Amino acid sequence: MDQLPPYLTISDQPSDVLKSLIEKWEPDHIAILVDENTKESCLPRLAIQNPVIIEIQSGEENKNLKTCEKIWSTLTESQFTRKSLLINLGGGVIGDMGGFAASTYKRGIKFVNIPTTLLSQVDASIGGKLGIDFDHLKNHIGLFKYPDHVIVDPGFLRTLNPREFKSGFGEVVKHALIHDQTQWEKLKASEFENQNWSELIPQSISIKNAVVSEDPTENGLRKILNYGHTIGHAIESHFLMTSDKLLHGEAIAIGMIVEGHLSLQKGWLTDNEYLEINDFIITNFTLPERLPGIEVIGDYLLQDKKNDSRGINFSLLNGIGKCEFDVSVSPEMIEKSLLAYSKP
Numbered sequence: 297m298d299q300l301p302p303y304l305t306i307s308d309q310p311s312d313v314l315k316s317l318i319e320k321w322e323p324d325h326i327a328i329l330v331d332e333n334t335k336e337s338c339l340p341r342l343a344i345q346n347p348v349i350i351e352i353q354s355g356e357e358n359k360n361l362k363t364c365e366k367i368w369s370t371l372t373e374s375q376f377t378r379k380s381l382l383i384n385l386g387g388g389v390i391g392d393m394g395g396f397a398a399s400t401y402k403r404g405i406k407f408v409n410i411p412t413t414l415l416s417q418v419d420a421s422i423g424g425k426l427g428i429d430f431d432h433l434k435n436h437i438g439l440f441k442y443p444d445h446v447i448v449d450p451g452f453l454r455t456l457n458p459r460e461f462k463s464g465f466g467e468v469v470k471h472a473l474i475h476d477q478t479q480w481e482k483l484k485a486s487e488f489e490n491q492n493w494s495e496l497i498p499q500s501i502s503i504k505n506a507v508v509s510e511d512p513t514e515n516g517l518r519k520i521l522n523y524g525h526t527i528g529h530a531i532e533s534h535f536l537m538t539s540d541k542l543l544h545g546e547a548i549a550i551g552m553i554v555e556g557h558l559s560l561q562k563g564w565l566t567d568n569e570y571l572e573i574n575d576f577i578i579t580n581f582t583l584p585e586r587l588p589g590i591e592v593i594g595d596y597l598l599q600d601k602k603n604d605s606r607g608i609n610f611s612l613l614n615g616i617g618k619c620e621f622d623v624s625v626s627p628e629m630i631e632k633s634l635l636a637y638s639k640p
């Protein structure tokens with residue numbers, strides 16, 4: 297099994313872990329960043345003496361400079377110094393933005409992320425990417441910096457809305473497909489409702505950690521984490537304009553089927569392997585039956601950050617548990633794979 301990151305503790309007693317970090321660091325002030333949901337469902341489990349509570353509104357639309365200003369103002373009014381600590385208690389929005397706000401306040405104070413969604417536990421908290429959205433561009437302003445500590449307690453997921461929970465499962469499936477065939481075999485053996493989370497979450501974290509540790513600033517290997525995301529982001533953007541919005545993990549689930557079909561066309565997956573992926577995703581996620589064609593999502597694909605002068609680049613499976621990046625694919629192949637998904 298791959299290694300967990302050194303800065304991460306998995307525990308069903310997050311308060312105890314936090315207390316020992318506080319004893320070690322002796323911060324002069326402590327704040328906890330929450331949104332209305334994590335304030336109600338998660339904060340009661342952290343027994344910390346007299347923290348400043350900074351409450352922001354949940355939602356991606358609030359992951360912006362205005363909310364950071366509110367965080368910085370509260371820290372300033374509460375006389376936080378370079379010896380103070382910020383605890384980010386929430387999903388990826390709180391972790392990315394709280395980490396960014398802490399890293400820039402007085403050139404950086406200590407921060408601990410306590411991720412409370414499945415997506416943030418296995419994905420957003422690992423790899424040191426922090427940031428906010430700017431000018432309608434996602435994660436446009438930010439930096440690479442690791443939290444001083446991450447505490448993962450799968451118990452927080454009990455209050456998570458089932459659709460959000462399942463969306464995070466998309467990234468768990470992705471980690472297995474790109475890097476760990478054994479994990480894929482385990483996943484396949486059960487349906488979503490019967491998965492063993494206390495085993496799956498640490499394993500999924502270690503897969504992401506193994507990939508980002510080899511490529512901390514995204515120059516190469518880290519691109520394999522984009523499997524399912526080229527088509528997925530385009531589909532996500534398209535459905536954003538309709539009344540049937542998709543959650544990120546749902547769009548990625550579709551992306552993994554379509555890009556799995558591209559791998560099949562390349563001769564890198566067998567028919568059976570492709571069908572396994574397709575069947576598992578269709579059984580476990582609630583997805584639209586038909587997809588828009590390339591004439592509709594083509595423009596979104598052209599905007600993908602991974603493209604270069606050669607065209608649209610993908611990260612594609614080369615067998616289950618293996619992934620290649622910077623694979624250039626023709627529009628004709630993309631169209632064929634989109635049609636394969638939409639086939640009744």
Ligand SMILES: NC(=O)c1ccc[n+]([C@@H]2O[C@H](COP(=O)([O-])OP(=O)(O)OC[C@H]3O[C@@H](n4cnc5c(N)ncnc54)[C@H](O)[C@@H]3O)[C@@H](O)[C@H]2O)c1
Nearest residue numbers: 333337354387388389412413415416419420425452455456
């Ligand atoms: N830094 C990275 O490497 C990285 C990777 C992937 C995604 N992200 C970012 O993560 C964000 C998405 O994160 P997310 O999917 O966790 O969404 P999110 O942070 O918006 O949380 C989803 C919803 O669940 C609620 N919630 C969180 N924990 C809860 C709990 N335990 N019980 C009840 N409700 C709870 C939140 O209030 C919110 O309404 C995006 O902004 C994305 O850009 C970052």
Ligand SMILES: [Zn+2]
Nearest residue numbers: 467525544548
């Ligand atoms: Zn993703």
